[in-house]
Amino acid sequence: MADGAREPLVQVRGLKMHFPITSGLLRRQVGAVKAVDDVSFDILPRETLGMVGESGCGKSTTGRAVLRLYDITAGSIRIEGAEIGSLSQTALRRLRPKMQMVFQDPQASLNPRMTVAAIIGEPLDEHTRWGRRERLDRIYELMDAVGLNRNFANRYPHEFSGGQRQRIGIARALALNPAFIVCDEPIAALDVSIQAQVVNLLEELQERFGLTYLFISHDLSMVRHIATRVAVMYLGKIVELAPREALYADPLHPYSQALLSAVPDPDPSLAEKVERIILTGDVPSPSSPPQGCNFCTRCPQVMPVCREIEPETREVSHGRFVACHLHDATHDPTGGRTPGTRQEPNQQGVTR
Amino acid sequence: MIRKTSLMGTAAALALLPAMAMAERGSSGHMNIIYWQAVSTMNPFLSGGTKEMNAASIVLEPMARYDETGELVAWLAEEIPTIDNGGVSEDLLSITWTLREGLVWSDGTPVTSADAVFTYEYCTHPEGGCSYRDRFANIDSVEALDERTVKVNFSDITPFPYLPFVGAGSPMIQQAQFADCLGARAPECTDANFAPIGTGPYRVVDFRPNDVIQFEANPNYRDPDRPFFQTITWAGGGDATGAARAVFQTGEMDYAWNLQLAPEVIEQMEAGGMGELLVDFGPLMERIEINFTDPSPDLPEGERSTRMHPHPILSDIRVREALSLAIDRELLTEIGYGPTGKPTCNFIVAPPAMASPNNDACLTPDKDRANALLDEAGWEMGPDGIRVKDGQRLELLFQTSTNAVRQDFQALVQQDWREIGVDTRLRNINAGVFFGSDPGSPDTYLKFYADVQMYASLFEGTDPTAHLEQRRCGREPKPDTQWQGQNINRYCNEEYDALWLELSREADPDRRQELVIALNDMFVQDYAHLPLVARGRVSAKANSLGGVILNVWDSEHWQIHDWYRIEN
Amino acid sequence: MFTYTLRRLAFAVPTVLIISLIVFLLLDLAPGDPTADLPLTIPVEVREQIRMALGLGEPVHIRYLKWLEMMLVNEPLHALANMTGWDVTRDAPRILSWQTRSPVGDIIAQRIPQTLWVVGLGYIFGVLIALPIGIISAYRQYSWFDQVGTFVSMVGFSVPTFFTGVVLILVFSVWLGWFPSMYDTTLEVRDWDSFVRQVKQIILPVSVLALFNASQISRFMRASMLDNLNQDYVRTARAKGLKEQTVVLTHVLRNSMIPVVTVIALGIPAVFSGAIITEQIFRVNGLGHALIGAIYANDIPMVQTITFIFAVLIVLFNLIADVLYGLLDPRIRYD
């Protein structure tokens, strides 16, 4: 790729986040919830990577782990070239302004005992040496940016509506001029009428401040709207990662196919072509995933090999990565490349 | 039984004193006394409790006291009035006391016969609620003959005239201090009630109700060398174990009162080695009362447990005797009281001279004889081991107050009786209710709505006449008297009544003693109730406290002026 | 908030009156006889006279109204007169204890200092120990510190104070002889020496109570901290790049303190009621001792008064707890 300037902003390799399961009086570890199990992806600057998957598949954990809100089990995370996967929490603090998060539940993620001004201003106190005036100006500026009335600066979160609260959350995330923001289902808790407003705000801010998003959602149409590329997660793993258009037009992984078949297509003529694939059975527990392919227990196209060997992630065509034995034959001769590093040169244009 | 000389105990006490360097007032310094049941008031007339009487006894004094053998000793009086010395009139209708010369109250004013007359008026005032009102019963008048002489006129022949002004329950109070506190106004005089002016060896410095009292030596005390302790802290509160520990194990306290503890606890405490257990036996006796009347709930209210219906089972003396023979009194005593109890078969257990020697056979249980008696009475052993007669099971309801030792006793007695084919149902009742005098409650010991019941009783002083009188026919609690009366077992025996009448008119001490024993024997040989254990008074003193003579006939601090610190 | 407080106060008045009626009637109608404790040698006729002298002859509603007047008007006036020296009482009759025949108010006033000292310090130390233990236990959940803390608080909570009290006495008074086993209520702190003695005699009972209180409150603190530690806003705070100390102390702790503060406030009336068992063991004659003694002696005026004061304190501290909650938690609005 000639585009040397477009080094990925975020580079995740082999990320694992296992939560120990303990039992007994002495709390000995008897197992682990493999919430995220060997996940790799890149996010280019100013890009939005959508992340979809059923609830419980490890999306939030991935988002938090990438921001090192957890001490990860294994893997490497580079942000702007700096490795943060193994940094101590203390050392991380300095880097926190660069990477922020917008949480799913705007109510729970705001300290109920702090006013809006305090919530937005707190990171400023921590990371800048600004005076009162400067600080207040910045708070107002941010409130303006997210469309909050300045007069409400001294109110408490519970006095706002859900959409407004999410705006507070976004303003807070923006306070220190981050480059990268993980949006963990930022609209899931909002009324449908407000969801669009918030998504539009996020897009607008991305444009204005040159932000890079990891946009986690289980709402596939919203992801389709905002994301440049989309990663599909199943049981702690990314099963498919592809540019938006390609994925929505022609999902390769049986799981992606099932997932997308459930989405009403905005184009009704297309909708008829796709028959709904209904998955049967329950998602296995992340503490004891099945042998072989994680999806083998529910896959409509399961083959014997699927129950034996875990499929590798392969780039099956330009920028399209899938982890499925169905695509073993068609695998790219350059295989073994890490997903996400190849991009359409014109991708930037696609987002808008 | 009356010591004719006026013995202050001084000579005797002096003999007890080891070579004390300076036997003078205050030389022993400070003493700590613990009453785990704290003292509520210093006016014994307003309390009636033993603890208040004891605390007041080191401030307020009577004309005469009982010594540790139960003999009368002149105290504020010059001597004990008798017929011989003319103090008691020949017709047994009056007694005349003469105060010692030069007696003064702790405020320095003289003690006069007017104070005695006032004391009488104070305690007999109908609205005053004086707890020792009975000490002044059957009195026509109390008159001051002169400054130092008081004459008590009885309304009836009184062969034993030593109740008013005698003992810790009948001390003298100062007229000047209590003049405005008569009748309903008595409780309003808080200052006087908390710090009465007395003649005793100590006076109150600070009184905190139910907590602590500070005493100091009375500067006007009649014996210039006494008391030896200058100050006393009389602490209250905590519990009996803590009090015992403070004497035996930590040495914080010099004297602890009323250590009613389990025998094994006492043993363990004594191992602390810093103190000594003091036990003495008075008239307190634990017994099982047998109901001579029918308590059946089928009877209409007002007829239950009254003499209208004799008891269907217990009216037979053979059954009563069998019940007595089955009980192992030695075992009960050992388990319940250890060194602080003595098994007994007598109604009157003390003073020693009054205790009958004729009934000790019951101390060894004899279940064979008991069984034989029940067979003879027609109670045949049923298939379940319970005797039956005319289709009626030999089943008794046994009640008592809630108290660990009493419940142990109930269980042991139940076991003993079971072995002779008697089934016993046990019941225990909160002490406040059981001993309460609420005529509306069915659960009082006075109502006795049970076949047998257990409690302890005693009498004040050394003379059991009044105590024996309680078992006369007609003195039982019944609806007519709002269930008041102390003939708890509803005993009725003409012979007994006649003998008691003789006692009540007899003045000769030796003959009185014979009569008391005869009455006692008649009562217990009729198995009218079953005496179990004579209970001692238990206190403890530090090894370093000298001069203590435990006395069950009066306040146990009766000669506190002789107490001293043993130096080593 | 202010009007809310006023309204709650206004509501408290009928509450207190109803409580007073219930307390009075319950105790009045309870079986038991103030003369039951007297020696059996006192004849029944005399007992009846004593009962009359105690005022038991009057009908119950008259006694209630008299008591209410004395309780709500005369006793506060006397207390005021005692404190200020003003003569406002006009010799109004006071509630008299049946045991001591003296004003109940005076006895209570006498008992309050030692109760507040011992039970109050036990509470304060309990809280002071409990908070850090609860915080650290929650923060380091399942660490050895937390395990030890859990064990100790389980012991402290489940082992009765009469046991811990006796063990402490045996060790520190009987074996080591460091501290007295009995509390001296007459001790006045006047100089260094008497201060040392006061400290010595207060250590054991305060330790017993502090252990007991701490084990309860630390559990509460821990639970509340755990509740908050897993909240999203804590993650937010961490994402802000705050120091861990700031995250825990300002974000988590402040929010966790809301319920804990109310629990602490609600526990304060119990301080006034005294600690009956601990007071008994160490012979601290506080209000608890006065109450239990009065119950045993069927001293109904005393029991009524203490119970009533206790009830009023409970009402009051409930109110305070509610108001505090409102002040601490902006989400709660009372209007």
Ligand SMILES: Nc1ncnc2c1ncn2[C@@H]1O[C@H](COP(=O)(O)OP(=O)(O)O)[C@@H](O)[C@H]1O
């Ligand atoms: N702190 C944790 N401890 C243990 N298990 C966790 C923890 N957080 C998440 N999990 C588990 O990890 C899996 C993935 O959770 P999550 O990332 O929240 O899923 P998603 O956001 O996709 O709904 C779930 O099975 C969840 O129960």
Ligand SMILES: [Mg+2]
């Ligand atoms: Mg999630």
